[in-house]
Amino acid sequence: MTRQLPKTAKAVVIGGGIIGCSTAYHLGKLGWTDTVLLERKKLTSGTTFHAAGLVGQLRTSANITQLLGYSVDLYKRLEAETGLGTGWKMNGGLRLACNEERWTEVKRQATTAQSFGLEMQLLTPQEAFDLWPLMTTDDLVGAAFLPTDGQANPSDITQALAKGARISGVSIFEDTEVLGLEIDRGKIRAVITAEGRIECERVVVCAGQWSRAFAARFGVNVPLVSVEHQYIITESFGVPSNLPTLRDPDRLTYYKEEVGGIVMGGYEPNPIAWAKDAIPEGFHYTLLDSNFEHFEQIMEQALGRVPALENVGVKQLLNGPESFTPDGNFILGEAPELKNFFVGAGFNAFGIASAGGAGMALAEWVTKGEPPYDLWPVDIRRFGRPHFDTDWVRTRTLEAYGKHYTMAWPFEEHSSGRPCRKSPLYDRLKAQGACFGEKLGWERPNWFADLFANEEPRDMYSYGRQNWFEAVGREHKAVREAAVIFDQTSFAKFVLKGRDAEAALSWIASNDVAKPVGSLVYTQMLNDRGGIECDLTVARIAENEYYIVTGTGFATHDFDWIARNIPDEMHAELVDVTSAYSVLSLMGPNARAVLENVTGADVSNAAFPFGQVRTIGISGCPVRALRITYVGELGYELHVPVEFATTVYDVLMASGGEFGLVNAGYRAIESCRLEKGYRAWGSDIGPDHTPVEAGLGWAVKIRKNIPFRGRGAIERQLKDGVKKRLGCFVPDDPNTVLLGRETIYRDGKRVGWLSSGGFGYTLGKAIGYGYVRNPEGVTEDFVLSGVYELDVARERIPCKVSLAPLYDPEMARVKG
Numbered sequence: 001m002t003r004q005l006p007k008t009a010k011a012v013v014i015g016g017g018i019i020g021c022s023t024a025y026h027l028g029k030l031g032w033t034d035t036v037l038l039e040r041k042k043l044t045s046g047t048t049f050h051a052a053g054l055v056g057q058l059r060t061s062a063n064i065t066q067l068l069g070y071s072v073d074l075y076k077r078l079e080a081e082t083g084l085g086t087g088w089k090m091n092g093g094l095r096l097a098c099n100e101e102r103w104t105e106v107k108r109q110a111t112t113a114q115s116f117g118l119e120m121q122l123l124t125p126q127e128a129f130d131l132w133p134l135m136t137t138d139d140l141v142g143a144a145f146l147p148t149d150g151q152a153n154p155s156d157i158t159q160a161l162a163k164g165a166r167i168s169g170v171s172i173f174e175d176t177e178v179l180g181l182e183i184d185r186g187k188i189r190a191v192i193t194a195e196g197r198i199e200c201e202r203v204v205v206c207a208g209q210w211s212r213a214f215a216a217r218f219g220v221n222v223p224l225v226s227v228e229h230q231y232i233i234t235e236s237f238g239v240p241s242n243l244p245t246l247r248d249p250d251r252l253t254y255y256k257e258e259v260g261g262i263v264m265g266g267y268e269p270n271p272i273a274w275a276k277d278a279i280p281e282g283f284h285y286t287l288l289d290s291n292f293e294h295f296e297q298i299m300e301q302a303l304g305r306v307p308a309l310e311n312v313g314v315k316q317l318l319n320g321p322e323s324f325t326p327d328g329n330f331i332l333g334e335a336p337e338l339k340n341f342f343v344g345a346g347f348n349a350f351g352i353a354s355a356g357g358a359g360m361a362l363a364e365w366v367t368k369g370e371p372p373y374d375l376w377p378v379d380i381r382r383f384g385r386p387h388f389d390t391d392w393v394r395t396r397t398l399e400a401y402g403k404h405y406t407m408a409w410p411f412e413e414h415s416s417g418r419p420c421r422k423s424p425l426y427d428r429l430k431a432q433g434a435c436f437g438e439k440l441g442w443e444r445p446n447w448f449a450d451l452f453a454n455e456e457p458r459d460m461y462s463y464g465r466q467n468w469f470e471a472v473g474r475e476h477k478a479v480r481e482a483a484v485i486f487d488q489t490s491f492a493k494f495v496l497k498g499r500d501a502e503a504a505l506s507w508i509a510s511n512d513v514a515k516p517v518g519s520l521v522y523t524q525m526l527n528d529r530g531g532i533e534c535d536l537t538v539a540r541i542a543e544n545e546y547y548i549v550t551g552t553g554f555a556t557h558d559f560d561w562i563a564r565n566i567p568d569e570m571h572a573e574l575v576d577v578t579s580a581y582s583v584l585s586l587m588g589p590n591a592r593a594v595l596e597n598v599t600g601a602d603v604s605n606a607a608f609p610f611g612q613v614r615t616i617g618i619s620g621c622p623v624r625a626l627r628i629t630y631v632g633e634l635g636y637e638l639h640v641p642v643e644f645a646t647t648v649y650d651v652l653m654a655s656g657g658e659f660g661l662v663n664a665g666y667r668a669i670e671s672c673r674l675e676k677g678y679r680a681w682g683s684d685i686g687p688d689h690t691p692v693e694a695g696l697g698w699a700v701k702i703r704k705n706i707p708f709r710g711r712g713a714i715e716r717q718l719k720d721g722v723k724k725r726l727g728c729f730v731p732d733d734p735n736t737v738l739l740g741r742e743t744i745y746r747d748g749k750r751v752g753w754l755s756s757g758g759f760g761y762t763l764g765k766a767i768g769y770g771y772v773r774n775p776e777g778v779t780e781d782f783v784l785s786g787v788y789e790l791d792v793a794r795e796r797i798p799c800k801v802s803l804a805p806l807y808d809p810e811m812a813r814v815k816g
């Protein structure tokens, strides 16, 4: 049959696995029927054909759980819609707990599921056995059952999606390799194949483990690596087809029924990376040699759970490489490096479970320029500089693979690929007992052990209070009563410069940044729904120059948001200067006294009030001092060119002793900000939350006649009211451990979940934040008039609600 590739298309999807077909299916449904899918070989022939096909839904993020719930809804109806079998069955998913800590984790997961509206039942060992009679239960403490989880046949479901896409008008071409892209002035122009050129507006790369190398050709970073993954398929031995899927995380294994037999696989602690240099040519419908020796560790675990496996024939030990990512989450969105280049890849163990929802979200992103809701945990912009290095990515990814089923401890840190990015203060802080955490490769002090008391600077994980609880309490007290230095060198810092810098930033920022030189403004940056895309501070350091400071983890995302939103006709350039400055945050009531000791500059409240930026000298170093705080005390962020960082630090520490100056870390910051009610982007606020809903309306320039992105949405909310409002929750029992995601009950009715939680040492209480939701509308009175409880690990704990900061609501300490 002869065929002709079209000359033009709105979108070209590259890759005919389940993700590409789902994306094409949804593009078609959204009316982008002028979409072409190109598959270099045959549909499913890359990775999809050997995926195991379990479909679990629960994740730690409400939106990703919702996305996976969408997959289930789609798979339920796809067969009827397309007339093709999908192998979908909603046989439910069991998850076992074999020790008390795991049982706590499972109970907390059950609370999370409840928060997100997903049914998850807690079962006794006997009840679990009744559902899954092939297993031994002697070591079981309990189990959880998700009745709406299920399984599908990966290849069949992909073909059904492809058929659905074709029905909508999408063209699918197999045996069509993409040779290159045509790019003009930073934008995609066309896709090049051996059979011709397809001019297009958007490219969507869903090429599985081929995505990293392909994207790299165009300067786009897709941090994934191929890892060998094995599972067995047994002969049929009468396993009923309605047997639920089973995950036995303490034994690192999963199971599903298949043609009367069992599929069993697992996530070994010593995974094997594959195709380190390049994926071999012609690798399609190809599996790797079975590695019995390596699989033995998984088999042994499985035999302990399912003794029948001892006597049943194994049809195949299947070894298929799959793409995994450094944080175990998939990768979605428009590449920050190249306009109109979209990616859906790196699906780890969840390709089949995620494909329905991921394809839907990606298609919306492609057609509307933004995802249907906040997808930060999977957003391609969550990565940063270390993720460009394939060796680093591989190391971290292998760690993530090995931890796929291990306990997900609260506050758990990665251990591989460290130390990577170090502040100039790193060695000094380490010598003084710093226990470091890591973000985007940066080593950051989380807390300081008292080395004189033989405390060990090492986290010991548990679901209760962890070993650092007292140490962080000491640091918190020093913040509130004396002074501390936080090494916040990892902050992302940008300069926006040019004759239109003020006009551009005024459009992007929702607070008023058109202030005199020397002003410092806390602001959000909003999308058209009024959702908070960025939450940061901007300092006007010259007439045409702003210095912008944002969180470590948001470096790529925030840079991308600001750069994209500079109106085309304006002259303003954004430059990342993160590596140029160290940040020593001097915080606490004695901060001014410490500073006065080391600088000749006038740092009095009159000369240097809150919300200002000054350049001051410290021992010959030009220091940009920002009068700002995230802990609710008098404070100065000292931004120091890196070569001066140790000098400034040493001088401060030497002269600060008399004022009680000590080191402190990020966990003390978290405790203090919870008391003060400062919001955290990524948990309390984000693209789905507006400043009005988040209680940040005071930071929006709505009374000024200045246009800004998102203004219309904010005006509408101020007129019509909101349907959710961020509140602060304090359990009556101060020993409650809040971690986030606990369910909020108002007058006995589920109204939301905590977006963050922790402990406030000055108050001596646990503190959580979360949105109170009501489709009929939420006023302050509505929030404050309820009687509240929190569900913590499936236990109801009475609590009080507040809308005002718990600590220093008058701002006297901050502004004094």
Ligand SMILES: NCCCC(=O)O
Binding pocket: 051, 052, 053, 054, 055, 056, 247, 254, 349, 350
């Ligand atoms: N690809 C295997 C899936 C395992 C799991 O869903 O936990």
